[in-house]
Each structure stands twice: as structure tokens, then as C-alpha cells.
Amino acid sequence: MTTTIIWTIVAITVLGVLLAVVLYLVANKFKVEEDPRIDEVEKVMPGANCGGCGFAGCRAFAQSCVEAANLDNNYCPVGGNEVMKKVAAVLGLEAKEKAPMVAVVRCNGTCANRPTVNEYDGIKSCKVKAALYSGDTGCFYGCLGCGDCVAACQFGAISMDPETGLPVVDEEKCTACGACVKACPKKIIELRNKGPKNRRVFVSCVNMEKGAAARKACSAACIGCGKCAKECPFGAITVEHNVAYIDFNKCKLCRKCVAVCPTGAIHDVNFPTPAPKPEKPAPKPAAEAVKPAAPKPEPAPAASPATDKKEE
Amino acid sequence: MKKTFSIGGVHPDDNKISAGCAIEVLPVPKTVYISMAQHLGGPAKAIVAAGDKVKTGQVIGEPTGFISAYVHSSVTGTVKSVGLRKDLAGIPVVHVEIEVAPDEWAEGIDTTDTLVTEIPQDPKFIVDRIKSNGVVGLGGATFPTNVKLCPPPDKKADILILNGAECEPYLTSDYRIMIEKPQQIIVGAALMKRVLGVDHVVVGIEENKPEAIAKMKEAIASLSAASSDYDGIEVVTLKKKYPQGGEKQLIDAITHRQVKSMGLPIDVGAVVQNVATSLAVYDAVQKNKPLIDNTITVTGECFPKQSNLLVRVGTPLSYIIDYLGGVPETAAKAISGGPMMGKAIANLDAATLKGTSSVLFLTEAQTRRNPETNCIRCGKCAEACPMGLEPFLLNKLARNGMMDELEQNAVQDCIECGCCLYSCPANIPLLDIIRVAKGDVIRIIRSRTAPKK
Numbered sequence: 001m002t003t004t005i006i007w008t009i010v011a012i013t014v015l016g017v018l019l020a021v022v023l024y025l026v027a028n029k030f031k032v033e034e035d036p037r038i039d040e041v042e043k044v045m046p047g048a049n050c051g052g053c054g055f056a057g058c059r060a061f062a063q064s065c066v067e068a069a070n071l072d073n074n075y076c077p078v079g080g081n082e083v084m085k086k087v088a089a090v091l092g093l094e095a096k097e098k099a100p101m102v103a104v105v106r107c108n109g110t111c112a113n114r115p116t117v118n119e120y121d122g123i124k125s126c127k128v129k130a131a132l133y134s135g136d137t138g139c140f141y142g143c144l145g146c147g148d149c150v151a152a153c154q155f156g157a158i159s160m161d162p163e164t165g166l167p168v169v170d171e172e173k174c175t176a177c178g179a180c181v182k183a184c185p186k187k188i189i190e191l192r193n194k195g196p197k198n199r200r201v202f203v204s205c206v207n208m209e210k211g212a213a214a215r216k217a218c219s220a221a222c223i224g225c226g227k228c229a230k231e232c233p234f235g236a237i238t239v240e241h242n243v244a245y246i247d248f249n250k251c252k253l254c255r256k257c258v259a260v261c262p263t264g265a266i267h268d269v270n271f272p273t274p275a276p277k278p279e280k281p282a283p284k285p286a287a288e289a290v291k292p293a294a295p296k297p298e299p300a301p302a303a304s305p306a307t308d309k310k311e312e
Numbered sequence: 313m314k315k316t317f318s319i320g321g322v323h324p325d326d327n328k329i330s331a332g333c334a335i336e337v338l339p340v341p342k343t344v345y346i347s348m349a350q351h352l353g354g355p356a357k358a359i360v361a362a363g364d365k366v367k368t369g370q371v372i373g374e375p376t377g378f379i380s381a382y383v384h385s386s387v388t389g390t391v392k393s394v395g396l397r398k399d400l401a402g403i404p405v406v407h408v409e410i411e412v413a414p415d416e417w418a419e420g421i422d423t424t425d426t427l428v429t430e431i432p433q434d435p436k437f438i439v440d441r442i443k444s445n446g447v448v449g450l451g452g453a454t455f456p457t458n459v460k461l462c463p464p465p466d467k468k469a470d471i472l473i474l475n476g477a478e479c480e481p482y483l484t485s486d487y488r489i490m491i492e493k494p495q496q497i498i499v500g501a502a503l504m505k506r507v508l509g510v511d512h513v514v515v516g517i518e519e520n521k522p523e524a525i526a527k528m529k530e531a532i533a534s535l536s537a538a539s540s541d542y543d544g545i546e547v548v549t550l551k552k553k554y555p556q557g558g559e560k561q562l563i564d565a566i567t568h569r570q571v572k573s574m575g576l577p578i579d580v581g582a583v584v585q586n587v588a589t590s591l592a593v594y595d596a597v598q599k600n601k602p603l604i605d606n607t608i609t610v611t612g613e614c615f616p617k618q619s620n621l622l623v624r625v626g627t628p629l630s631y632i633i634d635y636l637g638g639v640p641e642t643a644a645k646a647i648s649g650g651p652m653m654g655k656a657i658a659n660l661d662a663a664t665l666k667g668t669s670s671v672l673f674l675t676e677a678q679t680r681r682n683p684e685t686n687c688i689r690c691g692k693c694a695e696a697c698p699m700g701l702e703p704f705l706l707n708k709l710a711r712n713g714m715m716d717e718l719e720q721n722a723v724q725d726c727i728e729c730g731c732c733l734y735s736c737p738a739n740i741p742l743l744d745i746i747r748v749a750k751g752d753v754i755r756i757i758r759s760r761t762a763p764k765k
């Protein structure tokens with residue numbers, strides 16, 4: 001009995017040692033030479049494997065960084081400039097600084113602004129809904145409200161607001177990986193500059209219908225009137241296909257456009273004070289009568305210094 | 313034994329409640345909105361502008377590309393505007409708005425009812441007439457008929473199949489035209505027979521339409537007695553099974569030939585045309601009358617005034633419904649097309665198209681979707697699929713975005729008949745998911761094959 005046990009132990013041990021030697025030899029013979037820097041770069045990556053950089057995952061991104069001559073075409077939106085600095089340090093390259101971005105939902109078709117015109121009882125998927133028809137509101141271009149973007153976000157940064165029926169981006173959590181941008185069949189989500197102190201101005205509408213039709217569908221729609229483009233001193237606003245677009249690289253956050261927009265389609269976020277009143281009414285009463293003109297400028301300066309600071 | 317296709321299929325109640333209603337001509341509305349995207353392929357380009365006077369049958373849209381079609385004015389009047397208007401799915405499409413004046417037909421159109429049975433000798437003349445009169449397939453896909461009748465030179469058709477199956481429940485417009493205009497349909501078939509150079513034409517009709525079968529047989533007998541142009545045309549009675557009217561299913565049922573994956577009917581030597589298309593071909597060639605009206609069934613259990621109407625293209629749906637007494641109170645959903653493949657109408661102000669076949673009203677109880685539960689692997693969907701696919705598997709693959717596997721499992725062959733969804737005991741929205749995946753996979757296949765050319 002004991003001899004059987006002893007022989008078994010001996011046989012298994014000998015077999016184990018033999019196989020270990022074989023494995024060692026095979027591993028040496030077929031060794032794949034890999035740049036050790038790939039591992040090093042991967043270590044400093046966030047490890048989300050979100051694909052926001054355009055590669056299959058963090059390792060694929062690391063590999064491409066090691067192979068690339070410079071880091072101009074590689075950028076990890078999740079890690080941002082900090083991670084890119086570390087990557088550059090590992091590789092002895094230079095990383096270009098990029099302004100941090102954030103996902104912005106360009107639709108203000110809340111339940112109140114955009115009444116439903118029919119009832120959708122299909123499956124809760126924007127992709128399926130978009131393939132079937134224009135959606136349950138009068139607006140063909142706006143948010144469908146089924147939350148494909150919420151499902152696509154790996155960072156839990158988007159949630160549906162039950163009151164408005166629109167997705168809300170949590171700026172703290174958003175890494176600008178762009179997964180929601182790809183998931184949205186209506187292409188209403190855009191990655192925009194996060195802006196100084198997270199302050200941003202953007203047109204919260206993508207409706208390309210003519211003014212009257214757009215407004216009929218949604219009271220907060222951009223009607224393409226072009227007032228904002230005329231008002232903008234920096235030429236940052238273009239109106240194309242009946243919808244305005246603000247170029248965030250040119251925008252200086254003066255918010256004159258916010259004030260003139262007749263439908264409130266232009267949104268300003270994270271500003272401490274409301275947008276300055278348009279200057280239009282001020283000169284008119286001044287010409288008509290002097291007295292009422294005097295008190296009016298008072299509230300205006302209260303708001304304008306705030307904007308002046310931002311411009312600087 | 314009556315013929316039918318070999319795999320899959322379901323047997324929904326046919327509910328042909330409007331079958332007894334003779335075709336009535338709907339008065340022309342005050343304004344029509346003619347869409348420029350009434351066919352498969354590139355939308356037509358409007359060649360009229362606001363203020364132009366147009367006559368009935370005048371060309372107002374020109375084709376843009378090989379697969380495209382002419383669009384004609386269905387009324388006489390003044391063009392009010394050319395611009396975006398919402399179609400029945402609420403999607404903006406270019407429409408020509410025309411304010412209607414009393415009918416005045418464009419030159420060269422024969423508006424009499426006399427039957428012209430003489431078949432022109434020149435196939436090119438026939439094809440040109442079909443093309444210039446904007447005839448498209450009226451079986452649902454609205455594929456330009458002239459393109460379908462001119463297969464590539466290396467492929468030869470040996471049989472023309474006329475689709476009179478009308479397998480969708482509720483729809484009766486094809487049935488009514490087969491009863492009321494059988495001779496015109498057969499002349500249309502003979503015209504297409506001449507173009508294709510085939511000897512054999514089969515009209516496939518399901519067994520639940522005995523009257524149509526009798527009328528069509530009668531028409532063939534009387535026409536072939538007078539001329540040899542009508543030889544080789546026969547009616548085949550088919551077993552009742554959905555989706556018999558699917559092109560590939562009909563070819564299988566009648567000739568027992570199988571169209572391979574991603575193939576076309578012409579690969580097996582068959583061309584399929586709907587009976588309504590045949591009627592349009594007759595009008596286009598023998599009368600030089602463009603496709604400006606079509607028969608539409610307005611029906612539903614909750615709809616009191618069942619009707620089959622001859623409607624001018626571009627008539628707003630709301631006008632048709634108001635003419636028949638308005639939307640019934642109990643109706644929860646309006647569908648354009650049949651209950652299996654039709655599309656829910658999101659916009660009742662939308663105008664009819666060449667391919668519009670019906671407006672169907674369904675009640676809350678008929679349209680309610682039960683909550684989705686887990687797949688129990690019963691295999692009913694796979695049994696029902698007429699294309700031999702495995703919808704339960706495609707559903708899983710699609711939800712996980714596995715495009716390569718979807719393609720290997722032939723999602724691109726789905727004909728969107730809805731048999732899987734109809735048979736699923738777990739109420740899984742199989743078709744909704746598979747349809748989107750099919751679109752994605754076809755896009756991938758196209759992008760892969762495109763650069764090689």
C-alpha cells in the first residue's frame with residue numbers, strides 16, 4: 001500500500017520535472033520578442049479599454065504609441081494630458097497638450113418643449129426606433145430618449161433625466177471617449193472643449209427644418225434666424241441648413257448670442273450669472289426719452305463686468 | 313396537391329373583410345403632395361418650380377441614376393411649392409405641392425376604357441414606355457420595373473411569375489383588380505413576356521381567392537383564343553401560407569428553384585412581378601398613361617366603411633380617411649401595408665405613394681405588445697423562418713454586436729416578413745433587432761465589395 005503511494009509520488013515528480021524542462025526549452029525556442037516599452041506604457045494607461053482612442057484597447061494603443069514616430073496621432077481621451085505626459089516620458093517623445101473635452105447633448109427637446117405626437121411601444125433602443133421612423137415627437141432630428149448613449153457609456157457619466165426625457169452628462173465622470181457620440185443614431189452628442197472653469201456656450205439643437213416647422217415641433221428649437229451669427233463679434237457662429245453652430249475654438253464665451261436667441265436654443269453652462277441682456281433695447285429708449293433710459297443701463301453693467309472678466 | 317414554398321411560414325387569419333367592396337374612384341383632393349422618393353434607389357429630381365402649371369400625367373421628377381424612376385403629376389393644377397414635407401414615418405422628403413384644378417390630361421395619353429390587346433413587336437418600345445411612365449414594382453419594394461425587366465446580358469430568364477398571392481392579412485387591393493381588371497393584367501403580363509422573351513408565364517394566386525382565380529383563368533382563355541401572343545400563360549393555385557408573396561418564396565412554390573444567399577431571382581431564371589405592376593405596365597404601354605393612381609385598401613375591424621379606392625398618387629391620407637368618415641375612436645394604430653410587414657403611420661398628413669397599398673386600422677387589443685420574457689429555446693422562430701435562418705441566434709448575436717457571426721449566419725438574407733416575431737411565445741422583438749443588424753451587415757458587405765470595383 002505505502003509502496004504504491006511512494007511510487008506514484010516519484011513517478012509524478014519525475015514527469016513534472018521532465019515536462020518543465022520541455023516547456024522551458026520550447027518557450028526559449030519560440031520566444032516572441034516584444035518591445036518591453038509596450039508593457040511600460042500600458043502600465044501608465046488608465047486601463048479602461050474603452051476604445052475612445054480609436055484602438056481596440058489600452059494595450060493596442062500602447063503598441064501603436066511605441067511604434068509611432070511621434071504622439072501627434074495618439075491621444076488617450078480618458079487619461080488626458082497627464083497620462084499622455086507619462087506616456088511621452090516613457091518613450092522619450094513629446095506629447096502635444098490638448099484641451100480637455102466633454103460630451104455635450106445638443107437637444108433641448110424636453111417633454112415640455114417638445115410635445116409627443118404619437119406613442120412608441122417598440123423596444124427601448126434608439127437605434128431600432130431611428131430605423132423605424134422619426135420618433136414620437138414632431139422633431140425628426142432630436143433626441144429619441146431611449147438611452148442608447150447611457151448604455152454605451154462605460155464610465156456611468158450619462159443618465160436619463162426622467163423629467164426632461166433627455167440624457168444628462170456628468171462632467172466629472174465624462175472622459176470624452178466618444179462612445180456616446182457613436183451610439184447616438186441622431187448624432188446629437190458632440191465632443192466639445194470643456195472650456196475655462198468648465199464654462200461653455202453651445203447651440204442645443206440640431207433641427208435642420210425651416211424656422212416655422214422647427215418651432216412647431218419644439219419651442220426651444222434653433223430656427224436658423226441667424227441673429228446669433230450677426231451678434232457674434234468673433235465670427236464663431238455659422239448658420240447652415242437652418243441650424244446655428246458655434247465653433248468652440250473661436251468662441252470667447254461673451255454670451256451675446258445667448259441673449260439674442262429668440263427661442264433659447266443657445267445654452268451657457270457653469271456661468272455664475274445669467275447671460276447679459278441684449279443691448280438693443282438700451283439705445284431705443286435713449287432716443288425716445290431720456291428719463292426711462294437712465295435706470296435701464298443699471299442692471300446691465302451688473303451683468304456685463306462678469307462677462308468681461310471671462311473674456312480676459 | 314397545391315403548391316407552396318418548402319420551408320417555414322405561418323398561418324395568420326386572413327381577415328379579408330374588404331374583399332367584397334368594389335373599387336371606388338376617390339374624388340381628387342384640393343391639394344396633392346407628390347413625393348420625389350417613391351421608389352427604391354435614388355430619389356427623383358424635381359423639374360418643376362413654384363408657380364408652374366402642370367397637367368395630369370406630366371413629368372415633374374426625373375430619375376437620378378440607374379435605379380430610379382420618373383415621377384408624374386397625378387393632377388392638373390399649379391405647383392405651390394417644392395420642398396421638404398414629412399412622409400408617413402415623419403421623415404422629411406422632397407415633395408411637390410400642387411393645387412388642383414379640373415383634370416386636363418397631358419398629350420398622348422389614352423384615357424378611354426377600351427381594351428388594347430395587340431402586343432407591340434419591339435421590346436425596346438415596351439421598355440421605354442414602362443420607363444418613361446414611371447412604373448415601379450407595386451408589390452411593396454417599389455423597384456423600378458424597367459430595370460427588373462432588363463437583366464444583365466449573361467443572365468436569361470425562362471419564366472415570368474405574376475404575384476397574385478396577396479398573402480398579407482386584410483389587404484384586398486390586388487384581389488379586387490384581379491376581379492375587375494383581369495384582362496388588362498394578362499395583357500400586361502404578355503407585354504412583359506415579350507420584353508423578357510420567355511415562353512412561360514405563371515400567375516400564382518392563393519387558394520383563398522377562388523373568384524380571382526376563376527376570373528383570371530377566364531381572361532387568359534378569352535385572350536389566347538384571339539391571339540398567339542397569349543400562349544403559355546397559366547394560373548397556378550397556391551396553398552394559403554404567409555409569406556407566399558415573397559419573391560423567393562413564390563419562385564420556390566411555383567418552380568421549386570432556390571435563390572441562393574444574396575442572389576437575385578434572375579440567377580435561377582425567374583422574374584417576379586406583382587399583378588398591380590402588370591396592370592400599371594398595361595396602362596403605361598397600351599394607353600401611354602403614367603403611374604399616377606393605384607388601388608388602396610382602407611380596412612380594419614374597427615373601421616366601419618371598408619373600402620377599396622382608386623387613389624391619385626400624392627393624396628393626403630387624412631383626406632382619404634375623412635372621406636370615409638374619419639379615424640374610428642377605437643383605433644389605436646394606423647398601418648400602411650399589411651399587419652405583418654406594414655409600417656405604422658406616424659403622420660396621417662402624409663401623402664400616398666405609388667407603392668401605398670393600404671391603410672389599416674387596428675385596435676389597442678390587436679396591437680398591444682406583451683412584455684418580453686426569456687428565450688426558452690423552443691425553436692418556433694427557426695421553424696417559422698421561410699429563409700431557413702435562426703432568429704433566436706441572430707437576436708443574441710445582434711444584441712452583442714457580433715457582425716462577423718451575423719454575416720456567417722446569413723442575417724442579410726432576412727426578408728423582414730415577421731414570421732419569427734409572430735411565432736415567438738416569449739414576445740421577443742426578434743424582427744426589430746434583426747432588421748437593424750441586417751442593415752448594418754449589408755452596409756459592411758457593400759463597403760467591403762465597393763473598393764474592388
